[in-house]
Amino acid sequence: MSVLPQPLRTLWLNAQEELQVINQIVLPHKVQVETLSTTQEVYWAIRNMLVRGAPLIGATAAYGIWLAAKAAPENDWKNSLALAHAYLRDARPTAVNLSTCLDRMRAAWQACYSRAEAIQACRYQADAIVKEDIEICFQIGQHGLKIIEEIAARKNGQPVQILTHCNAGMMGCIRWGTISSPIYQALAKGIKLHVWVDETRPRNQGSKLTAWEFEQHGVPHSLIVDNAGGHLMQHQLVDMVLVGTDRTTREGDVANKIGTYLKALAAKDNNIPFYVALPSTTIDWSINDGLKEIPIEERDSEEVRFVDGLTENGQYEKVRICPENTPARNYGFDVTPARLVTGLITERGFCAASREGLEGLFPEKK
Numbered sequence: 350m351s352v353l354p355q356p357l358r359t360l361w362l363n364a365q366e367e368l369q370v371i372n373q374i375v376l377p378h379k380v381q382v383e384t385l386s387t388t389q390e391v392y393w394a395i396r397n398m399l400v401r402g403a404p405l406i407g408a409t410a411a412y413g414i415w416l417a418a419k420a421a422p423e424n425d426w427k428n429s430l431a432l433a434h435a436y437l438r439d440a441r442p443t444a445v446n447l448s449t450c451l452d453r454m455r456a457a458w459q460a461c462y463s464r465a466e467a468i469q470a471c472r473y474q475a476d477a478i479v480k481e482d483i484e485i486c487f488q489i490g491q492h493g494l495k496i497i498e499e500i501a502a503r504k505n506g507q508p509v510q511i512l513t514h515c516n517a518g519m520m521g522c523i524r525w526g527t528i529s530s531p532i533y534q535a536l537a538k539g540i541k542l543h544v545w546v547d548e549t550r551p552r553n554q555g556s557k558l559t560a561w562e563f564e565q566h567g568v569p570h571s572l573i574v575d576n577a578g579g580h581l582m583q584h585q586l587v588d589m590v591l592v593g594t595d596r597t598t599r600e601g602d603v604a605n606k607i608g609t610y611l612k613a614l615a616a617k618d619n620n621i622p623f624y625v626a627l628p629s630t631t632i633d634w635s636i637n638d639g640l641k642e643i644p645i646e647e648r649d650s651e652e653v654r655f656v657d658g659l660t661e662n663g664q665y666e667k668v669r670i671c672p673e674n675t676p677a678r679n680y681g682f683d684v685t686p687a688r689l690v691t692g693l694i695t696e697r698g699f700c701a702a703s704r705e706g707l708e709g710l711f712p713e714k715k
């Protein structure tokens with residue numbers, strides 16, 4: 350019997366109310382469910398990318414606060430929760446969902462008079478974050494579907510060719526995903542499509558996660574090396590680029606996995622639309638200039654110097670791919686300026702990547 354919930358999702362509470370996540374470090378070689386029992390385990394899971402992707406990071410951190418509330422001393426619970434908030438907030442810097450979800454949890458516990466009440470309020474809030482993400486991603490799918498349908502109508506029965514980078518699918522969210530929701534909904538409607546999956550060095554979210562996810566859902570796809578996109582675009586083999594974002598500015602700049610910017614440049618040069626599918630939870634309304642204001646994570650250089658995978662004998666191994674003492678740098682994200690983005694697909698619809706576009710869909714943020 351599968352330990353995974355049906356329909357598939359990335360995070361859930363089991364019958365004992367334990368926090369369960371799919372371990373994204375060991376995919377696709379092993380499907381392993383982990384229990385996260387403490388705030389420290391939640392921090393570790395986010396920091397080391399056992400869970401990753403902006404919405405999933407935020408939701409996991411929210412349950413981290415619930416776990417902190419359950420473990421807090423009766424006489425000092427508010428202080429414990431403030432410490433847990435600051436601790437989890439430092440786990441990763443780029444995805445804004447981490448801090449917005451944590452701030453939402455803080456608002457929930459600050460309104461409480463007792464620890465028991467705070468435990469309940471935190472649980473309610475974390476559950477709400479998860480429920481909202483599922484609904485939001487579904488809606489993104491409905492709006493993104495229209496774009497895929499328009500392209501399909503021009504293709505005379507040929508598959509719509511989509512290129513994606515990193516994993517902004519279900520594995521970065523709870524269910525559906527942002528880029529994968531339109532894809533799943535298009536497939537369900539019988540639209541022919543095919544996805545070019547960038548492997549996404551150095552953590553290989555494309556080859557390890559997107560390829561696995563698409564296999565689970567029967568999405569026709571081909572894995573390509575990160576540098577192949579430009580060539581495919583020059584040969585009319587890409588109809589649209591569709592990626593996610595970790596933080597979007599009020600002006601429509603987007604920070605996404607390192608290498609996204611180069612795809613946007615190649616798309617511009619080849620007149621190919623470049624779309625970003627995002628839940629509004631990844632918009633940071635407090636900033637305007639992505640290049641200046643979005644903190645870019647720099648991770649351990651060992652992630653660049655080593656690759657891991659299965660040998661021909663099926664053994665898991667990690668091998669060095671450069672001389673022993675080669676120094677490396679590992680920038681996790683880059684910023685694609687709004688001028689290179691054809692449009693943003695949100696849960697409220699499609700808009701231009703601009704202040705006017707975003708404020709038109711979210712007038713309450715003006």
Ligand SMILES: CSC[C@@H](O)[C@@H](O)C(=O)COP(=O)(O)O
Pocket residue numbers: 401402403404444514515516517518521522526527528554592593594595605606681
């Ligand atoms: C819907 S997930 C959107 C982004 O978070 C995703 O594209 C991404 O860049 C994730 O980076 P990661 O370093 O794997 O957390």
